[in-house]
Amino acid sequence: MAPLTYIASTLVTGLIVVGLVAALARSREWRSAAATPGAVRTGGTSAVTTLTETARSPLGWTVAFLALVLVIGGGTIAFMTGAIPTAVGQALGVALVLVAATVMGGYLFWGVYHSARYRGIGSAQATGTGLWVLGMVLIVAIVVRLAMA
Template sequence: MEASGYLLSGVLTGLFLLGTVLVLARNRNWQHYSPAGDASGVGETVERLAGSPGTWIGGFVLLTLGLGLGTLVVVGGLPVPEGVQGAATVAMAVVVLAVLAGYVFLGVYHSVRYRGLYRSQAAAAGIWIVATLAVAGIAVMLLTAG
């Protein structure tokens, strides 16, 4: 009986969330913000680095080496204490989930931008989808934990 109460609570929360989204989607009287500009030049440096293939190659190599080393620690290929193995398992799971969330975010972002919407709307859609998937994952974990 308790599980059906949780399920009912989840359904009602989902319906409330859906209603909130529909109300907000129909309200088109939004205000727009125009930034004044970046005086520090940090944005230009980040943009230059993000556009450099060397940065992406270096990041991919570091990510691959880190996950490879983590795999060796987890499967027991390196003599490390058991606490380190547990921490490496958690760290690898976090990194893999972060990469997956990044791919989902960028896919949604580029899809929304391709449809002609603004960058802020595309970022909001990407964050919304990643957060929805995270909440769905947590809900599945909670419902199957018994």
């Protein structure tokens, strides 16, 4: 098991990051527009509207990123320390590799797509370019794996 100082350091650092995110989220409230006096408010919002607003806000992306970091980090720590049974540990290892590959592949695709769109290429062509780059990365990974075997 990892020394207690490393675990304590990880927890303290995580708490500091969460505190900073909360402080930054609260400090942005001054930018929101005040409600117009006499404006009529409708009832509640639908779940789709709430998800759409969350996906468009920087705070939503920040919270999703921190949740992803905590899930991957916690899973990695649990996998490496052997705190879980062997069969579950193997499934967790495969799941961690799949999540990490999906995140990295999505990041690569998103960057290539937006780079192509910025250069004036259409949406379909930019999507094709992003998928082509992902395919090339997959082929390189297969070649490296076969060369190392």
